[in-house]
Amino acid sequence: MSMPSEERSLTYSAAILEATDQEMKANSKVVVFGIGVDDFKGTYGTTMKLAEKYGADRCWDTPLSEDAMTGVAIGMAMAGLRPIHVHIRMDFVLLAMNQLINIAAKARYMYGGQVSCPVIIRAVIGRSWGQGAQHSQSLYPLFMHCPGLRVLAPATPYDAKGLLLQSLRQQDPVLFIEHRLLHGQKGPVPEAPYAAPFGKARVIAEGRDLTLVGVSYATVDCLRARALLKKEGIDAEVIDVASLKPLDTRTILDSAAKTGRLLVVDSGWTFCGAGAEILAQASERFQDGKPLKTGRLGFAPVNCPTTQNLERAFYPDAAKIAAASFELVRGERREWPVVETAAEVLNFKGPF
Amino acid sequence: MSMPSEERSLTYSAAILEATDQEMKANSKVVVFGIGVDDFKGTYGTTMKLAEKYGADRCWDTPLSEDAMTGVAIGMAMAGLRPIHVHIRMDFVLLAMNQLINIAAKARYMYGGQVSCPVIIRAVIGRSWGQGAQHSQSLYPLFMHCPGLRVLAPATPYDAKGLLLQSLRQQDPVLFIEHRLLHGQKGPVPEAPYAAPFGKARVIAEGRDLTLVGVSYATVDCLRARALLKKEGIDAEVIDVASLKPLDTRTILDSAAKTGRLLVVDSGWTFCGAGAEILAQASERFQDGKPLKTGRLGFAPVNCPTTQNLERAFYPDAAKIAAASFELVRGERREWPVVETAAEVLNFKGPF
Amino acid sequence: MVSEPELIPRLYRSLYRIRRVEEEVARLYPSDKIKSPVHLSIGQEAVAVGVCDPLRRDDVLFGTYRDHATYLAKGGDLRRMMAELYGKATGCAKGKGGSMHLIDLSVGAMGASAIVGTTIPHAVGYSWSLRYEKKDSIVVSMFGDGAVDEGAFHESLNFAGVKKLPVLFVCENNYYAIHSHHLTRHASDNLCERARTYGMPAERVEQNDVLAIRERVAAAVDSLRRTGKGPHFIECMTYRFKEHVGPNEDYQHGFRPKAEAEPWMKGDPVKTLAEQVPAADRVTIEREVEAQVQDAIDFAEKSPYPDLKELYTDVYAE
Amino acid sequence: MVSEPELIPRLYRSLYRIRRVEEEVARLYPSDKIKSPVHLSIGQEAVAVGVCDPLRRDDVLFGTYRDHATYLAKGGDLRRMMAELYGKATGCAKGKGGSMHLIDLSVGAMGASAIVGTTIPHAVGYSWSLRYEKKDSIVVSMFGDGAVDEGAFHESLNFAGVKKLPVLFVCENNYYAIHSHHLTRHASDNLCERARTYGMPAERVEQNDVLAIRERVAAAVDSLRRTGKGPHFIECMTYRFKEHVGPNEDYQHGFRPKAEAEPWMKGDPVKTLAEQVPAADRVTIEREVEAQVQDAIDFAEKSPYPDLKELYTDVYAE
Numbered sequence A, B: 001m002s003m004p005s006e007e008r009s010l011t012y013s014a015a016i017l018e019a020t021d022q023e024m025k026a027n028s029k030v031v032v033f034g035i036g037v038d039d040f041k042g043t044y045g046t047t048m049k050l051a052e053k054y055g056a057d058r059c060w061d062t063p064l065s066e067d068a069m070t071g072v073a074i075g076m077a078m079a080g081l082r083p084i085h086v087h088i089r090m091d092f093v094l095l096a097m098n099q100l101i102n103i104a105a106k107a108r109y110m111y112g113g114q115v116s117c118p119v120i121i122r123a124v125i126g127r128s129w130g131q132g133a134q135h136s137q138s139l140y141p142l143f144m145h146c147p148g149l150r151v152l153a154p155a156t157p158y159d160a161k162g163l164l165l166q167s168l169r170q171q172d173p174v175l176f177i178e179h180r181l182l183h184g185q186k187g188p189v190p191e192a193p194y195a196a197p198f199g200k201a202r203v204i205a206e207g208r209d210l211t212l213v214g215v216s217y218a219t220v221d222c223l224r225a226r227a228l229l230k231k232e233g234i235d236a237e238v239i240d241v242a243s244l245k246p247l248d249t250r251t252i253l254d255s256a257a258k259t260g261r262l263l264v265v266d267s268g269w270t271f272c273g274a275g276a277e278i279l280a281q282a283s284e285r286f287q288d289g290k291p292l293k294t295g296r297l298g299f300a301p302v303n304c305p306t307t308q309n310l311e312r313a314f315y316p317d318a319a320k321i322a323a324a325s326f327e328l329v330r331g332e333r334r335e336w337p338v339v340e341t342a343a344e345v346l347n348f349k350g351p352f
Numbered sequence C, D: 001m002v003s004e005p006e007l008i009p010r011l012y013r014s015l016y017r018i019r020r021v022e023e024e025v026a027r028l029y030p031s032d033k034i035k036s037p038v039h040l041s042i043g044q045e046a047v048a049v050g051v052c053d054p055l056r057r058d059d060v061l062f063g064t065y066r067d068h069a070t071y072l073a074k075g076g077d078l079r080r081m082m083a084e085l086y087g088k089a090t091g092c093a094k095g096k097g098g099s100m101h102l103i104d105l106s107v108g109a110m111g112a113s114a115i116v117g118t119t120i121p122h123a124v125g126y127s128w129s130l131r132y133e134k135k136d137s138i139v140v141s142m143f144g145d146g147a148v149d150e151g152a153f154h155e156s157l158n159f160a161g162v163k164k165l166p167v168l169f170v171c172e173n174n175y176y177a178i179h180s181h182h183l184t185r186h187a188s189d190n191l192c193e194r195a196r197t198y199g200m201p202a203e204r205v206e207q208n209d210v211l212a213i214r215e216r217v218a219a220a221v222d223s224l225r226r227t228g229k230g231p232h233f234i235e236c237m238t239y240r241f242k243e244h245v246g247p248n249e250d251y252q253h254g255f256r257p258k259a260e261a262e263p264w265m266k267g268d269p270v271k272t273l274a275e276q277v278p279a280a281d282r283v284t285i286e287r288e289v290e291a292q293v294q295d296a297i298d299f300a301e302k303s304p305y306p307d308l309k310e311l312y313t314d315v316y317a318e
């Protein structure tokens, strides 16, 4: 990926840990909490040993009280702290919607600009291993819809660190979305602290024939699809959306204007999803001239099943992206043989 | 509106009351509950005197416990009842998201088709009178996004009755959205019970030049805008979307194909909203030939302010719809003088 | 019983001021200048005043949409409150929040919320921060008997009990949530017992009496501030004289009999305390308050509405 | 103490069967044939068995993702359970639910949920319906000590107490929620006191002893069914021998010492009861159970995976 060239490489989870660690060191107002953040698993490694290093006041376990703990985070932020509330599954955030949407997203506005709520909600999208309908949702469009929230979905270790640091240095509530299968992915990460910008999509591979936009983990599959398409002489540009709100539709639509074809791959359902918003903006922008060819992929419009063959059919993957791309470019259907499922999917055995 | 011609006319709230009453009479399994459903205001009249008529077991007040009461409704539905859980404000449903999305929407699927959850969640979108950010949200895209739910937003008394009766006779969880300013609107409503179909958009006024799609109360403003546009020689077709999930994009896109111009007016924010989904589907469908001119209107992308001048600017209205339509049709901007605010807005004094 | 000589006049000033402000709000309401749902505390003022009097300016209070009394008792600016009700740019939330979201950070009157129960965990989180930063301020969380039904109440008290936080929970039990009596929502009249199970002392003040409330709160606040022993719960029994929302009465609707209200009206906390204030002081206080109230109304009337571009500000920080 | 002669063999059969099923699940797990997170009840079986034995088939139980024991104890079909863990079309949820969502409506084993606390209000709502329809079945809601932290617990018990519903709440207190001890999440060890404040009797069974649990549950169920006096709460102290999720132990990670587990292992409910079963009966029971377990595994192994079109069914009714 076209990240700043760096020798140093870290996993995505190590990048999150590093950002947290560095900012906790620099700023005593940063406090991390959530179910299990201080245990021996350390939230998939992302909070490992922070309690030992910074003390039980800086990194602590909570009761199973997602609603109130979100409110507690808001109260802490109102008092000037920098709370990071961690959820091992995005699905649990549904218990915190009232605090997030009725308070965090609105506090600044309804109190006339006097109150900041810079809470960071880290939420992990689950996948694989038969976790089923209640542990596999992404739900980010629910948050994109509501003004007042920032919604980030880094796809690379570089952005995981940079966007988390940036989140800790700005004044708005952030929903910080991690995909469980990204945690083990490696990539270049500079050691010194750095902030990556919100509202900036990343063109991670250039191409002429088609624009592929990936959200979160789908970006990885877009890159794989690009390799498949290359063999057919199709040259795909791949964009990692990275920041869902603000959403950098300018970069995306400029690319689409260049390639004439736009396929958005959500790591979630497509109905009223990120792809819907992007295609709607494309439709509003390209009102004249040659129409843009567009498409969306994402989860099947069903709940996530547990058994493996159905689960595989549920998710978008490189083969499906390649097939949809081929159709947009060549106007005909071509199926890819079921691509060997990606290693991070095959090897995933938990921790849950 | 092109409803079945009928002498009899009812308000929207009376239509909801009538549907509930008729089905409670026909089916002892129908039970209504929610904060204040049995009080002297009777949820804006929609549940008036049902407790007296059918007994305290059929229509009852609840503690302020939106999360558990939604779970209670689900348990009742699993036991074969037909619960209707009423929220005087949509905003409170944010406390019930876990039960609605993690359970009601998934029960059938994750239990392999054995469990039905026909709960009906009636939720009222607030507006006017300085209610502010926490009492003016519509939030329907949050529910449209998730498979397993039905989302209805009747705009007419006819559909309010017909869609509620249909909801009570089918087997899926329904989010039934009412707009507070619709409650007082009158329209034809046959007395005998009837079911209106899900997944069917209603063409309520025909036209050649432009397709206006309204969601919930926005439909009323679309009709007003149509009258304004008529004076300019622009002939708008108006579609009341009525059912958001399933969403009848076929009717909408067929109309758009005819007029070549599509403006969707959400009664809510537009980002990842109903308009986004409709425009995205339009973009996917119209890949060749003359591009469709499209646009979206909805709430300003901010939280709802309380003071009147800002509140007026926050909402879409007939003038704004007319101006956006004019631009789509004529390619140039034309402002309408601020139209006298509609009577139902001006006269609204609560009850809260 | 505290015996500072200025105590009673000071409390009376606060009580009378709140009462008069709300009476004026009720009087103005039909003119439609205040386009915002108002939840009046008329009859309940003793709770806000008794709770806030022992607090320091740097103590913090989180309340509910029924927030006029708490905002004023905590020292919130009256002019900016009135302007907020009028939806003016000079309002305490620039006209964007209205009656239900009054805020004055300079005196620790934190913004209120229209969603029942939501500010309870904010108070808890704020108190966590105060202790973390080794400050000796404390936090008060005020809520109604309806908020007790919500899961947030349970989760918040549980967490505060586990962490032994410097937060005082005050349940303003006026018997009703809108039109619903608290014994139709709770199996028995035992909120203090519930609170105790979370590991905190709990007590109930029956009398709607500002001095009694003040005394208990002062003791609790003192202990919170000094001992670090953790949260405290006080239930104040009180009664709302007006309808749930709006300027009128609601006895005619039959859900609560006027007879139920009468003893409370007889013990009206403002009138009761008035009798204890030396006559001369009382005249001065009332005159000064009247002037302040009129000044605030004038201020609100004369202030401009916000500029239209304000619609788009304050959504995000930059 | 109940004295039917078949009681002890019957309970032993149920305990032993659950234990053996889960041991097989643990044994098979590394083969990756079960691709689903398994939360084993090994060590806790006495609770499920003691609770379910006094229930009728038409009584209904709502449990948690740690549901193998409750599903089997309530009479859920073993073959279909094993097929579900294997993700087969013959599974009790057609392979769409996995280990955390076992269901067998024919015996009142209602579907379980992976979200902590969510089924508590379902049990309450179900019990409302039973009373409304004048049935004499009752509902059991089982949940862990972690679920008690959730707002849903409070809201559900409060409502059940107000409405006096025929529901038995059973808190399976194994001291931990994942790796978090209950006294780090609750200010004191007093869940029964909390339950009582909602207007219901509450009692605690310390021993992880199937007979003691069964006796208290039988009495409670009898009262629920006959008297209409409303809900009942029982806290059963127990201990999980394995890790939170998965087939292994977790003592090496240091968050709970093996020494803490040892008394519980000494009192292993399966082994303890085994000693009370006449030797000949025991041999028969164990032989029969082994055959059933093997049969269920064979059934699961041989069953087909669901057809791909199953992906799209069961989202909506039609």
Ligand SMILES: Cc1ncc(C[n+]2csc(CCOP(=O)(O)OP(=O)(O)O)c2C)c(N)n1
Binding pocket: B035, B064, B066, B092, B095, C066, C114, C115, C116, C117, C143, C144, C145, C146, C147, C148, C174, C176, C177, C178, C244
């Ligand atoms: C979560 C939520 N549910 C319902 C409502 C509607 N509502 C507004 S005020 C109120 C009553 C609250 O009663 P209580 O807490 O006793 O406060 P009081 O009004 O008596 O001061 C209700 C139910 C709400 N605002 N928020």
Ligand SMILES: Cc1ncc(C[n+]2csc(CCOP(=O)(O)OP(=O)(O)O)c2C)c(N)n1
Binding pocket: A035, A064, A066, A092, A095, D066, D114, D115, D116, D117, D143, D144, D145, D146, D147, D148, D174, D176, D177, D178, D244
């Ligand atoms: C609402 C929610 N929060 C967090 C989790 C993550 N989680 C899964 S199991 C569990 C522990 C539950 O403990 P307890 O209720 O005691 O049941 P046990 O596992 O001990 O049987 C947690 C925190 C979840 N599934 N749901």
Ligand SMILES: [Mg+2]
Binding pocket: C144, C145, C146, C172, C173, C174, C175, C176, C177, C178
């Ligand atoms: Mg009250």
Ligand SMILES: [Mg+2]
Binding pocket: D144, D145, D146, D172, D173, D174, D175, D176, D177, D178
């Ligand atoms: Mg436990």
